Amino acid sequence: MGLRVVVLVLIMNCFFAFGDCTGGLELGFYTRSCPNAEMVVKMKMNTSMMSDPTTAPAILRLAFHDCQVDGCDGSILLGNSNGLTTETISHKNFGIHKLEVINEIKSSLETMCPETVSCADIIQMAAREAVSLTGGPYMEVLTGRRDTVSTSTKRADCQLPTANISVDKFIKIFKKKNISLEDGVAVMGSHSLGISHCRNFEGRLWPLPDPKMSPPLGRKLQLICKNQTLSDVAFAQNDATIFSFDNQYFIDILSGRGLLRIDSEIARDPRTQQYVYNFGQDTQKFFDRFSSGFLKLSEYKVLVGEKGEIRRDCRFRNS
Template sequence: MGFPLALFLCTLGCFSASTAIAGISGILELHFYKTSCPDAEMIVREHVTRSMLTDPSSAAPLLRLAFHDCQVDGCDGSILLKESSNSLEIEAQSQKNFGIRKLDIMNNIKSSLEEVCPQTVSCADIIQLAARDAINLHLQAGGPFIKVLTGRRDSISASKKRAENQLPASNISVNEFAKIFHEKNINLQEGVALIGAHTLGIGHCRNFEERLRPVSDPTLSPTFSLQLQTVCSDPSLADVAFAQNDATAFIFDNHYFIDIQNGRGLLKIDSEIATDPRTMPHVIAFGKDMQQFFHMFTSGFLKLSSHKVLVGEEGEIRRDCSFKNS
């Protein structure tokens, strides 16, 4: 049985930003495709809605796709490329992209858009619009509806090496994460909010098992540590065994910030931002006020998704998100 789309829209409020951001030879703007492909955003939303209804876990990988695309040379759709000068060196092959999934949704969206608006909507924009909708589309409690700017163009290359160098490690420190976000003009409060994306999804044992043995990380609560040790008891299954990021792993809410204050941070960075004096006040504030978390997450997301984009005549608009145009 289907659910009316209206139930999903702006469930807990909408946030906006500037209607345009200047690029090198063009701009990102709100509703960039309103003339060239008026139904573009609706088509993206319909695909994401269907995916979320059939697989509630879709939100986390869609949001991760957006973050990982933007982190490597900017938001340019490079993470979707399946070929480069060396097919073994594509971005998705990086170990730091382990577990990346839902690329099929991007391809399905692109196919639908190509039928109505050939070579018009970029794969880079599709990634960001899908992430926007994944955040917002929830039956129980939707996250903010972010007014994502569009007009990005697609890169014509991808690099496993650049992905390895630019994607953050699973054991990143507060200092390292602050530096990464500072380079994108994202302040500490916005950065903590963006890490709050860990409110969705799971973490594989390979990314946190070093916190469990030979001795348990003292920042983990004893009960939580025991649970994780049980889940990750077989090292040979570290790539498949997993734990939820927080107690409400299918819902975009502020429960993550409550959990990490109680020693239930899955990754090292989760525990560190809850205790570091620079970030702890923001963790406490977001745990008390979900709307403040939404507001700062929106601000950070808009900055991240506008970082180092290709616009104007740069790059291309791929006909197939998996391959550059011949």
């Protein structure tokens, strides 16, 4: 009986100290230290999205790319200073933008609660709002992350997936992060928002369009991307509803209307095809599995406790 009591006490201590014992992250981490933090993030994101609807896909991509390089630690926001080489100049981070939205949120929170809310947390909370405010699920993001003091273009080059990633590599990436294959396919549903530049899929267009691509789409994309000098500028919609977070992406890729290689392959690979079909048929199932995958990814290799720092400005280390 004595041992059981001790174990119960330890569990209860863990619960009250760290929410659900998820590595130091907890729900409502800023409830006392900065009670309006999450509301500020929501309001700022709503304002930015109303003036520029491209904010949502940009911030969602920013969150994923931050987590892919050494974990969700705000490294992607650090600029070229103090001998650092920023991740954003990596060729795999082409098109990353809207960092200023995170900086504006941080500035507001610094006025309210100095050196309290981390940039790493702001990114994940802002991504949650990007999904929710465009019609997707509202996800209970755990907070308590701290910011890294390092960043590296080389590490971004090595750790970020390529635009033509295969299903095999896709599976390895999510397995490494303890994300199930079903949840990983759901996370690909983030392509429901936004666009892709020609440079990321033009290899599927010439000399002839990829036979796995719908012929009408192939011809359309050849017209859009025919000027090779504009491949960094020209783009196409990821799916038919680029400003709504919905399951249209899965419906489209099942019909051969996926832009990227991975879009086409997950719709045909026997390991992933059934999940794509299920999500195309059932929006709620997609939302549930996306939430699961997103939250697991957002908790990947976070800095907590005394590790890292709480940056005063997301672009620079404190010292």
